[in-house]
Amino acid sequence: MTCRVCDELIVAYMDGESPDALDAHALICPESARHRADTDQLLAALSLLPRPEPPVGLAQRIVHAVRKDFRQRNQARQLRWMAPLVLTTVAGLFFTFGIVFLTPDITRPATPEPIAIQEGVNQARDEVASLTIRTAQETARLFPHVEVSNLVPPQMPEQGSPLQPFREAGEIVSSGLQPLTDPACRAMSLFFRDLPVDAR
Amino acid sequence: MSVDDAALVRLCLLGNPDAIGILVARYHSDVFGMCVRLLRHQQDAEDVTQEVFLRVFRSLERWDSTRPLRPWIVGIAINRCRTWLGLRSRRPETVDFLDETLVAPNVNANETRELSAEIQSAVQDLREDYRTVFVLFHEQGQGYEDIARAIDRPVGTVKTWLHRARMEILERLKRRGLVEEETRRPTSGE
Structure with a gap:
């Protein structure tokens, strides 16, 4: 299109605005009149453009997948939260047992020598x-x-004692x-x- | 009673199963239509639609509730389609089942049926950018602002691409004789 006015008016018309301004301009601009007719044909053709319809059951499949994903992410989130807690608890238990059993206890009385x-x-x-x-x-x-x-x-020591040898x-x-x-x-x-x- | 998008999203974030179902039912048709047009393949479109919704729900927390939800979802769909097209271009070409998937309006006349098929084919042959804008505007009824937001381009670019898409389709229909060339009137300069 060489006519800028026509260009803008055609776009406005295709956007759903009233064609009055375009028609008025078309009286003095043959190019606009031609484009108006083309546009009408295009709009008529576009009304025949079939809209793709989703297959039956697609929505249910999507919902199922989304819910499954939601559950998995929740479990993963809980695991992410619980893993450090469990590790900390286990480490704490090991530490406690280590303190009790591996460190020499100076407060405890010495173990008596075997007889x-x-x-x-x-x-x-x-x-x-x-x-x-x-x-x-x-x-x-x-x-x-x-x-x-x-x-x-x-x-x-008396004879026959264990020290004889x-x-x-x-x-x-x-x-x-x-x-x-x-x-x-x-x-x-x-x-x-x-x-x-x-x-x- | 219809729940607005923001409330619906809040319910979805709380894990409400009904809300998830409502949100999917509200937008899956648009997303699927977009995917079919961009991918031109039924099974791929179904897979990508499902993938789109998984991504939508995973990133729902990041949605800005002051903005409309639909362009945000469509934007995700467009990105997923582009990624899918990139992956598919490295694979052997899949068979195009598009003709079987589309539900045409009740058409009886051969001419009308032919026009419908031709315009469908013309849309499919558009450049990807033009096709995206064209489908969003003419099939999904989105405004320039929403389209610009969805494809992350200025409104001026959207208008230009849309105009070019229309012209390409019109020219093709004229070449095939499906629209009247007689409507042309000689301009003063011709």
Whole structure:
């Protein structure tokens, strides 16, 4: 279209406005008259344009899909909200159990030693004591001129005690060490013999 | 009693199943019509219509209630159709079932039936932008402002595209002899 007035009037006419202005302009503008006729034909043809109708059941399918999607999104939203809560609870439980069971509790009384260990320690202590006393007595026997007092008589465990095997083992060790201890004892006796009487 | 769109949307956001049904019933015909025209394929149009409503309900919270709902939904439909067309262009061409899907008005005369088929074909052959504007205006009765909002273009562009679409259709109908060329009158310059 070369006529701008016609252009605007045609558009207005097709938009549903009254054709009066267009008709008035068409009296002096042959181009507008021609376009008016074309437009009428086009509008008549457009009225025949069939409108696509949705198939039966489409709306129900859409509603079903939307509701399903709505439910799924709700579940996902709840899951998103609950997952951190559950994780936090589980982490809290682990933390609590860790504190209770893994951390040493200084307020708790020490667990008593098992009786067997306690008895073993006591017997070992007695053995050491008796060995010490025996050594002291032997030393005193070797050096009779040295005054030795306050020697506690040995308190040997009674025969047939559970320590008998240990005692025997100790004697074997002592006899094994005798080649070393005897020269030492002789050296000590020579040392004491040569000492001046005043120094003894 | 008809519920206005804003109230309907509020009910939908609360998960009211009836409201969802009403909203779908109110707009699914427009959306489907738009999809059929743009996609030119029955099954694709049904799939995309369903997809459009899923997207509509997912993003319903973002709808500005001060604006009309219909152009917003149509805008989503147009975007989905464009995306679908883009995907379809990478696939082998699907068979066009459009002729079977359209319900023509009661037409008896062969000439009228031929004109109806021809104008339908002419609309389908329009460029996508022109076709969108043409369908929104002539089939769905939307105004320029709403169309401009739906396709995110200025009103001037909408008017131009609509005018060109009309002219293309008219020219085609003339070429096929389905409208009278005799209505042409010689202009003063001719």
